[in-house]
Amino acid sequence: xSAVAAFFNPTRQTRVLPGxxxxxxxxxxxxxxxxxxxxxxxxxxxxxxxxAQFWDVVTAxxxxxxxxxxxxxxxxxxxxxxxxxxxxxxALVRYRFPGKKLIDALVDLPFALPTAVAGIxxxxxxxxxxxVGSLLEPLGxxxxxxxxxxxxxxxxxxxxxxxxxxxxxxxxLETELEEAAASLGAHRWTTFRRVILPILTPALLTGFALAxxxxxxxxxxxxxxxxxxxxxxxxxxxMIITKLEQYDYVGxxxxxxxxxxxxxxxxxxxxxxQAWSAKATGRNR
Amino acid sequence: MNTxxxxxxxxxxxxxxxxxxxAAAQSxxxxxxxxxxxxxxxxxxxxxxxxxxxxxxxxxxVNQSHxxxxxxxxxxxxxxxxxVVTMNQSTDIDIxxxxxxxxxxxxxxxxxxxxxxxxxxxxxxxxxxxxxxxxDWADLARPGLGVIVPNxxxxxxxxxxxxxxxxxxxxxxxxDADAQAFVSKVFANVPVLDGGGRGATTTFTQRDVGDVLxxxxxxxxxxxxxxxxxxxxxxxxxxxxxxxxxxxVVESVAAKRGTAAEAxxxxxxxxxxxxxxxxxxxxxxxxxEKVLAEFADRFPPIKTFKVEELLGPWKEVHPKHFADGxxxxxxxxxx
Numbered sequence: 001x002s003a004v005a006a007f008f009n010p011t012r013q014t015r016v017l018p019g020x021x022x023x024x025x026x027x028x029x030x031x032x033x034x035x036x037x038x039x040x041x042x043x044x045x046x047x048x049x050x051x052a053q054f055w056d057v058v059t060a061x062x063x064x065x066x067x068x069x070x071x072x073x074x075x076x077x078x079x080x081x082x083x084x085x086x087x088x089x090x091a092l093v094r095y096r097f098p099g100k101k102l103i104d105a106l107v108d109l110p111f112a113l114p115t116a117v118a119g120i121x122x123x124x125x126x127x128x129x130x131x132v133g134s135l136l137e138p139l140g141x142x143x144x145x146x147x148x149x150x151x152x153x154x155x156x157x158x159x160x161x162x163x164x165x166x167x168x169x170x171x172x173l174e175t176e177l178e179e180a181a182a183s184l185g186a187h188r189w190t191t192f193r194r195v196i197l198p199i200l201t202p203a204l205l206t207g208f209a210l211a212x213x214x215x216x217x218x219x220x221x222x223x224x225x226x227x228x229x230x231x232x233x234x235x236x237x238x239m240i241i242t243k244l245e246q247y248d249y250v251g252x253x254x255x256x257x258x259x260x261x262x263x264x265x266x267x268x269x270x271x272x273x274q275a276w277s278a279k280a281t282g283r284n285r
Numbered sequence: 286m287n288t289x290x291x292x293x294x295x296x297x298x299x300x301x302x303x304x305x306x307x308a309a310a311q312s313x314x315x316x317x318x319x320x321x322x323x324x325x326x327x328x329x330x331x332x333x334x335x336x337x338x339x340x341x342x343x344x345x346x347v348n349q350s351h352x353x354x355x356x357x358x359x360x361x362x363x364x365x366x367x368x369v370v371t372m373n374q375s376t377d378i379d380i381x382x383x384x385x386x387x388x389x390x391x392x393x394x395x396x397x398x399x400x401x402x403x404x405x406x407x408x409x410x411x412x413x414x415x416x417x418x419x420x421d422w423a424d425l426a427r428p429g430l431g432v433i434v435p436n437x438x439x440x441x442x443x444x445x446x447x448x449x450x451x452x453x454x455x456x457x458x459x460x461d462a463d464a465q466a467f468v469s470k471v472f473a474n475v476p477v478l479d480g481g482g483r484g485a486t487t488t489f490t491q492r493d494v495g496d497v498l499x500x501x502x503x504x505x506x507x508x509x510x511x512x513x514x515x516x517x518x519x520x521x522x523x524x525x526x527x528x529x530x531x532x533x534v535v536e537s538v539a540a541k542r543g544t545a546a547e548a549x550x551x552x553x554x555x556x557x558x559x560x561x562x563x564x565x566x567x568x569x570x571x572x573x574e575k576v577l578a579e580f581a582d583r584f585p586p587i588k589t590f591k592v593e594e595l596l597g598p599w600k601e602v603h604p605k606h607f608a609d610g611x612x613x614x615x616x617x618x619x620x
Contacts, residue, residue: 060610127491128493145488230617244356
């Protein structure tokens with residue numbers, strides 16, 4: 001009760017920083033206008049269906065196959081990015097080499113590039129007659145127009161998230177910690193595993209979550225490389241577009257609701273993991 | 286101080302007056318159209334502008350908005366202020382009648398040929414020399430062939446391809462079951478489903494995927510004659526579908542913007558001889574017999590069927606084949 005009162009009447013409590021009322025008010029209005037109201041419209045629209053109809057729409061075999069691909073490939077892509085994004089951030093922070101500034105700038109390109117351009121470029125590269133595709137095809141590996149192509153596109157768009165979240169933490173990391181570990185007899189691998197990695201884990205998880213969230217909603221780049229075969233390489237956003245093409249707004253929002261709920265639950269789990277790991281390492285972020 | 290602000294104010298007023306005057310003399314139209322008509326209207330618009338100027342002495346600029354046919358219809362339904370819509374299937378204009386009467390219910394009767402200034406049909410594009418010897422629809426069902434078609438769920442071109450294959454069986458007296466058996470064999474040969482006609486063209490021509498591309502005649506002819514005369518050739522099947530492109534004035538928008546006269550004249554221009562000639566230049570089959578004769582070498586005679594005549598009214602055909610759980614879904618999910 002008193003917490004609620006304090007929330008609505010913050011002046012009663014003296015704070016060190018001014019502007020609590022203003023900033024929380026701004027936050028609520030901003031989030032409502034941009035996030036909450038549009039999202040609740042999605043839920044309201046989907047409520048035009050009866051529960052049985054809703055269930056039929058969201059559990060149709062094609063739609064279920066698309067969840068598996070969208071969420072599976074997104075999680076896998078985020079995991080790949082967590083590993084290689086960490087390596088990239090490590091190289092950029094810890095070593096000095098020519099062209100470092102250039103590589104640093106390159107990392108952000110997937111943010112800026114229109115995703116359709118990325119999709120077309122990746123497809124051209126990985127198709128059977130492309131530079132990379134022509135090398136892989138004789139080995140029996142087909143990338144473009146298969147679920148593997150979807151993964152490639154999702155890895156591409158997710159790269160910056162992990163690098164950019166891990167990089168500042170790595171930069172702040174005192175080398176004294178590693179020196180202390182080394183002087184106490186830890187091997188380099190042990191130092192990495194027991195000293196550095198625990199400190200980076202919360203940032204890595206944040207990067208993972210961001211890359212995952214971005215990948216689940218991605219449409220533009222994937223659509224070119226996926227091949228879009230029913231039951232095989234259709235992503236969930238395509239199922240939504242397909243419904244819209246039939247002027248089936250309600251069906252489209254029903255699938256969107258499932259995507260939102262699934263994404264929300266997964267992001268919540270990742271955030272809990274992050275909070276837990278932050279606590280475990282004594283960093284209260 | 287006072288005089289200065291006064292001059293400032295009068296200057297501002299003059300500026301505003303001249304702006305609104307400029308807007309009155311120069312009217313604009315927005316044409317919401319489908320994807321591959323981009324090049325066609327790029328030529329039509331200035332020609333119409335010149336014709337309108339010659340007739341009325343007024344300037345008119347036509348702006349274009351392109352996208353998937355159904356997506357464009359949705360945008361207009363949602364409030365995109367297009368004065369005219371030029372689509373590739375009539376269901377995309379019908380939806381504008383249903384959604385708040387943006388288009389007159391009798392739009393088909395307002396212009397000749399059911400308000401379709403041109404038509405095209407689904408044909409085959411094969412690699413030079415036709416190495417797989419693809420002659421007719423039946424060949425597409427051969428096992429091991431790669432058939433590239435746009436996605437019927439997201440593209441009008443893809444829907445026409447599906448219905449053309451279906452109709453090729455029905456036209457020979459086959460039953461619905463025969464037709465379904467045939468198209469499921471054809472679609473079992475499809476390795477990639479691109480979102481639209483252009484995407485399928487890129488997959489076939491640039492990525493070297495597949496042995497045959499089924500697409501609209503204008504798209505196939507453009508590639509075979511202008512982009513890759515040494516790499517591709519067009520094959521005309523024994524029968525195909527009549528894909529007429531419907532046009533309509535968005536009455537509510539034109540009335541609101543005061544552009545009804547220009548909008549009507551714009552669509553009239555499409556049916557005029559000059560308009561028809563531009564249409565033929567872009568490999569769309571013109572309605573005018575005279576212009577068709579002028580460009581006879583571009584348009585070999587082909588037997589076509591109309592969806593309404595062979596398969597039933599669009600209102601029934603569309604949901605039966607393409608709605609969720611419809612014939613197309615059943616075929617591709619169980620393949």
